[in-house]
Amino acid sequence: MQLSLNSNYSSTLKTTAWVLLVAIALPILVHLAPPFNGIPMGAYLLPMFYMPIVALIAYRLPVALIVAALAPPINFLLSGNPHWGLMGILTFELVIFTLLSYVFLLQGIIKWIAAPLAYLGTKTISSAVLIFIPLIEASPVQFFSTSLSNAVVGIVILFVINVLCLKYLPNQRKEA
Structure with missing residues (x-):
């Protein structure tokens, strides 16, 4: 028996793989x-939040959710950052951010500020x-x-990414 993926599923896997990388x-x-x-630049620039919003706007919710759920643990395994509680x-x-962004992107004018609002x-x-x-020592x-x-x-950068993606990326979201 030969296992073959349909082209749509294969394309989603390839897209998810490069976005995750x-x-x-x-x-x-x-x-x-x-x-x-004394504070890592990631706390200022929020780089972990960039690709989920890009994936959400350019592709589909599943791609963005997979990236959001896997990027921090894989990053932790490769670099040891951030520590396990913060990871x-x-x-x-990132998962909540992706879900909130998805909801905000469906709302007329709010979609232009979806990423900052979701953050x-x-x-x-x-x-x-x-x-x-x-999970961490700081008070809530x-x-x-x-x-x-x-x-x-980082919030300003998320706003810029949000606007640029909505304006220039082809929207390929086809929710089933």
Whole structure:
């Protein structure tokens, strides 16, 4: 018996693979830059959030969710960054970010600010979850405020990526 993938499934796998590779490589490259004020550049630039929003706009929700769920653990296995607790919360955040972005992208004018809104919503949800599941040593309020104050530049970058992707990338989302 010969196993063959239909071309659509094969194409989705190839797309997911290259998007995942970029999603893994980009944060590693950003973390090669020296920390600023003792804080890794990833906390400022938010590189883990770039490819899920690109995949969501250019491709389909499943591609974006796979990338969001796999990039942090694979990045952790390859580089040891971030530590396991932060990797757990980051994985959770990326999945929530992707789902919130998906919902916001379906909403008329809000789609133009979907990524920044989804990031803010994600941080609110993840900070609330930290009350019940303390994966990191920081208090949920401290985690929320520090994350947002550090991520101002990254939020602006997410906005720019959001707008550029909506404007210039062909939308291939075909939800079944």
